[in-house]
Amino acid sequence: xxxxxxxxxxxxxxxxxxxxxxxxxxxxxxxxxxxxxxxxxxxxxxxxxxxxxxxxxxxxxxxxxxxxxxxxxxxxxxxxxxxxxxxxxxxxxxxxxxxxxxxxxxxxxxxxxx
Amino acid sequence: xxxxxxxxxxxxxxxxxxxxxxxxxxxxxxxxxxxxxxxxxxxxxxxxxxxxxxxxxxxxxxxxxxxxxxxxxxxxxxxxxxxxxxxxxxxxxxxxxxxxxxxxxxxxxxxx
Numbered sequence: 545x546x547x548x549x550x551x552x553x554x555x556x557x558x559x560x561x562x563x564x565x566x567x568x569x570x571x572x573x574x575x576x577x578x579x580x581x582x583x584x585x586x587x588x589x590x591x592x593x594x595x596x597x598x599x600x601x602x603x604x605x606x607x608x609x610x611x612x613x614x615x616x617x618x619x620x621x622x623x624x625x626x627x628x629x630x631x632x633x634x635x636x637x638x639x640x641x642x643x644x645x646x647x648x649x650x651x652x653x654x655x656x657x658x
Numbered sequence: 659x660x661x662x663x664x665x666x667x668x669x670x671x672x673x674x675x676x677x678x679x680x681x682x683x684x685x686x687x688x689x690x691x692x693x694x695x696x697x698x699x700x701x702x703x704x705x706x707x708x709x710x711x712x713x714x715x716x717x718x719x720x721x722x723x724x725x726x727x728x729x730x731x732x733x734x735x736x737x738x739x740x741x742x743x744x745x746x747x748x749x750x751x752x753x754x755x756x757x758x759x760x761x762x763x764x765x766x767x768x769x770x
Contacts, residue, residue: 553721589757602754602757635702637703645690646692648704650701
């Protein structure tokens with residue numbers, strides 16, 4: 545499967561716990577993007593990363609959220625001290641370096657905070 | 659004013675109909691225009707993208723962009739029940755081409 549991979553597909557956390565979402569980009573892609581889709585709302589941009597570099601984090605909440613894309617391994621979206629309002633579908637997308645607008649999405653991780 | 663306006667529908671059409679989906683935007687900095695299809699509980703699937711005003715065709719799908727009116731459309735010819743999904747318009751441009759701005763999505767049902 546050469547597509548964008550995300551895991552886990554479903555994640556349940558209790559309030560106050562940490563959530564870690566992983567994303568492996570499509571083969572040949574070096575740019576990764578994270579989006580959040582809240583119930584009854586559209587997709588909202590969170591962050592844009594290259595290897596070891598954050599390009600645009602204008603959509604990231606100021607607290608509790610962080611993202612990285614290390615030299616080796618998948619991109620990680622980390623949510624500390626989760627609250628019920630964090631329950632959503634989190635999608636990762638990837639693109640090649642010259643076409644950042646041409647993004648291909650993964651299946652998403654559905655986070656439920658109880 | 660929202661940056662992107664998209665009628666959420668729902669839109670219901672019979673099989674074989676021509677479907678027209680539309681979005682308007684307010685940010686003149688937008689330069690690339692995309693249409694995505696999202697099935698229930700799946701990730702968005704890129705259908706088409708275009709840069710300039712005019713039409714772009716791919717099989718049964720035609721994307722139309724009118725930059726002067728800040729209006730984009732997606733036409734689906736000979737619609738099929740398998741086209742039943744939510745259709746999302748999106749834009750890129752301004753300071754970061756990597757930051758896509760999405761419409762709310764239009765729910766389409768094609769009934770046999």
